Amino acid sequence: MFKKILIANRGEIAVRIIRACRELGVKSVAVYSEVDKNALHVQMADEAVLLGGAAPRESYLNADRILQAALDTKAEAVHPGYGFLSENASFAAAVDSAKLTFIGPSADSIRAMGDKAESKIRMKAAGVPTVPGFEGLESVDEFRQAAEEIGYPVLVKAAAGGGGKGMRVVESQADLTESIEGARREALNAFGDERLLIEKYLPNAHHIEFQVFGDQHGNLIHLFERECSVQRRHQKIIEETPSPLLTPELRTQMGAAAVAAAKAVNYFNAGTIEFIVDPNTLKFYFLEMNTRLQVEHPVTELVAGLDLVQWQLRIAAGEPFPFTQSDFRQRGHAIECRVYAEDPAGGFLPSTGRLLQFIEPRGPGIRVDSGFRAGDEVTHFYDPMLAKLIVHAEDREAAIRRMQAALREFVVHGVTTNIDFMGDLLAHEDFHNGQVTTRWVETKFGWQAGEPTVEALVAAAVVELGQKSQVEGQSVEAYSPWKVASGFRN
Amino acid sequence: MKSQFNSTDIDLTSTGKGYQVVIGDKTLSVEILHSENGRLDLLLDGQRVTAFVSFDGVKRWVTIGGQTFALTKSTAGTRRAQHGHHAQDELTAPMPGQVRAVNVAEGESVTKGQTLLVLEAMKMEIRVSAPKDGRVGKLLIQQGQTVEREQVLIEIVDKLES
Numbered sequence: 001m002f003k004k005i006l007i008a009n010r011g012e013i014a015v016r017i018i019r020a021c022r023e024l025g026v027k028s029v030a031v032y033s034e035v036d037k038n039a040l041h042v043q044m045a046d047e048a049v050l051l052g053g054a055a056p057r058e059s060y061l062n063a064d065r066i067l068q069a070a071l072d073t074k075a076e077a078v079h080p081g082y083g084f085l086s087e088n089a090s091f092a093a094a095v096d097s098a099k100l101t102f103i104g105p106s107a108d109s110i111r112a113m114g115d116k117a118e119s120k121i122r123m124k125a126a127g128v129p130t131v132p133g134f135e136g137l138e139s140v141d142e143f144r145q146a147a148e149e150i151g152y153p154v155l156v157k158a159a160a161g162g163g164g165k166g167m168r169v170v171e172s173q174a175d176l177t178e179s180i181e182g183a184r185r186e187a188l189n190a191f192g193d194e195r196l197l198i199e200k201y202l203p204n205a206h207h208i209e210f211q212v213f214g215d216q217h218g219n220l221i222h223l224f225e226r227e228c229s230v231q232r233r234h235q236k237i238i239e240e241t242p243s244p245l246l247t248p249e250l251r252t253q254m255g256a257a258a259v260a261a262a263k264a265v266n267y268f269n270a271g272t273i274e275f276i277v278d279p280n281t282l283k284f285y286f287l288e289m290n291t292r293l294q295v296e297h298p299v300t301e302l303v304a305g306l307d308l309v310q311w312q313l314r315i316a317a318g319e320p321f322p323f324t325q326s327d328f329r330q331r332g333h334a335i336e337c338r339v340y341a342e343d344p345a346g347g348f349l350p351s352t353g354r355l356l357q358f359i360e361p362r363g364p365g366i367r368v369d370s371g372f373r374a375g376d377e378v379t380h381f382y383d384p385m386l387a388k389l390i391v392h393a394e395d396r397e398a399a400i401r402r403m404q405a406a407l408r409e410f411v412v413h414g415v416t417t418n419i420d421f422m423g424d425l426l427a428h429e430d431f432h433n434g435q436v437t438t439r440w441v442e443t444k445f446g447w448q449a450g451e452p453t454v455e456a457l458v459a460a461a462v463v464e465l466g467q468k469s470q471v472e473g474q475s476v477e478a479y480s481p482w483k484v485a486s487g488f489r490n
Numbered sequence: 491m492k493s494q495f496n497s498t499d500i501d502l503t504s505t506g507k508g509y510q511v512v513i514g515d516k517t518l519s520v521e522i523l524h525s526e527n528g529r530l531d532l533l534l535d536g537q538r539v540t541a542f543v544s545f546d547g548v549k550r551w552v553t554i555g556g557q558t559f560a561l562t563k564s565t566a567g568t569r570r571a572q573h574g575h576h577a578q579d580e581l582t583a584p585m586p587g588q589v590r591a592v593n594v595a596e597g598e599s600v601t602k603g604q605t606l607l608v609l610e611a612m613k614m615e616i617r618v619s620a621p622k623d624g625r626v627g628k629l630l631i632q633q634g635q636t637v638e639r640e641q642v643l644i645e646i647v648d649k650l651e652s
Contacts (some may be wrong), residue, residue: 356546380585413528413546455539455555456541456561458532464493465502
């Protein structure tokens with residue numbers, strides 16, 4: 001096992017990896033940008049190295065600085081987390097060249113799967129079903145012809161992409177040009193590569209993915225599915241496992257396809273094969289592979305009973321996987337809610353500001369993976385995800401009830417969040433019936449923020465009493481309400 | 491003590507042990523059991539409730555009964571100035587970011603829903619679209635510029651101006 005590793009990420013995932021390191025007796029090195037100097041991951045790590053300015057290009061995407069930090073601190077391996085450099089094959093290769101270990105798959109596997117166009121061609125060859133579409137088109141005219149052949153609606157997406165960036169649903173020809181330009185711009189900015197592919201858009205599909213895990217000795221298994229159909233802007237909000245849609249037969253078929261897909265690129269370490277499933281025909285299609293740890297990995301950890309991050313380290317260190325497929329069963333049900341700093345009533349626009357309160361729920365079967373505390377600043381530089389709230393219970397209904405109770409206990413002030421939105425979503429009959437598809441939030445849910453209740457207004461007015469007792473004209477610090485609590489009681 | 495949040499008047503009168511609250515056409519009793527670090531335990535008409543409250547300028551973040559509200563306090567004399575006419579809509583930046591694209595020019599006619607500007611923040615594109623049919627009045631930003639939250643970006647005026 002490694003003595004020390006560097007974690008090339010920030011936020012909750014950096015914290016998650018530091019926790020795995022502590023349990024394995026591995027020292028951790030955090031890296032950070034100027035605005036993150038007091039962040040949780042920096043404080044928790046054994047060492048921390050400043051990379052540069054707040055902009056990702058100057059810090060968390062700055063491969064040279066990160067490698068230098070690893071060499072300077074004598075770290076033996078680099079864990080990329082998710083996002084940032086995690087699916088950057090050149091970075092993985094650079095880590096290898098520096099005689100360090102990349103905690104993830106080989107650079108070749110990342111390259112093969114990172115290109116959405118090439119991976120589709122490979123999957124077709126491996127006999128894995130793919131969505132009808134075209135790769136390698138350039139002019140708007142070619143895209144127009146392809147779209148007509150496939151039939152609208154179509155999806156244009158970045159060949160180098162992931163995470164919903166550089167992706168557009170096009171309903172008709174009128175929107176095609178603008179969508180291509182927008183997707184190209186976003187793709188160029190996010191991935192430095194503006195190539196797009198086009199494919200049939202299935203508007204009422206489930207997004208179901210399989211966790212795969214392999215060692216460097218040829219063993220590769222899957223750890224079942226994650227149902228990730230609750231999305232907005234092609235980004236996941238709520239994930240769960242098992243999926244309410246899958247039958248045991250379909251699970252077996254898709255699991256076998258996932259293993260075949262991963263084996264086709266000689267995969268090792270943790271990865272995810274994403275499929276879309278048509279709920280009417282139960283036909284499934286390969287969408288893409290994420291060659292890294294997934295945001296929603298905790299639900300798999302709880303139901304499969306394996307610490308994925310610790311196994312990532314052990315596999316990277318060369319340990320063989322002591323398990324076979326038949327050692328795993330799905331135990332109970334797990335749900336994850338991503339708590340985002342965003343306004344679900346206002347087009348899910350990100351919300352920034354200082355966290356005035358941040359109180360996480362606790363209790364049996366409740367896990368919170370977060371990278372923030374009260375007083376921290378949520379800036380526009382990084383992803384607006386504040387925390388992941390994960391619950392585990394004996395069955396789906398119990399897990400839903402547990403999640404609803406936990407969401408009600410989660411208090412975040414200072415930025416608008418999607419907590420209330422997710423609470424109402426979990427109460428919706430379509431969610432209970434397992435009928436949510438990837439565009440359900442945008443086309444069917446139609447959530448509105450609740451009107452302030454009498455209780456809320458009274459509470460606000462009561463706090464004014466405390467304010468009155470303070471010196472007139474003295475400004476109150478924004479995030480420390482009524483320091484003079486004695487002014488309250490009569 | 492009178493206060494106003496989200497245009498609702500709330501009046502608290504001390505009763506010795508607690509307060510009588512008049513809010514709209516409702517009257518309730520409230521007793522403060524405990525308050526500490528932004529947490530408030532109240533007895534509202536005999537029911538125990540816990541609220542979390544934070545200050546943010548004129549905003550009050552209140553979580554109660556599993557719901558969170560951002561309430562706005564109104565203070566006498568600082569009522570929001572009304573524009574004399576409704577012919578003009580000012581579109582503001584919903585969050586800090588950078589202007590990626592400007593699709594219209596001053597004086598150009600626009601239709602409701604048309605994309606006027608594209609902002610980028612948190613690695614996402616946010617489209618600013620026309621709230622109504624009209625004409626671009628003033629264009630106050632240019633491509634590449636960094637904008638702050640609430641900054642006015644563009645004005646849309648009615649098409650037929652006399």
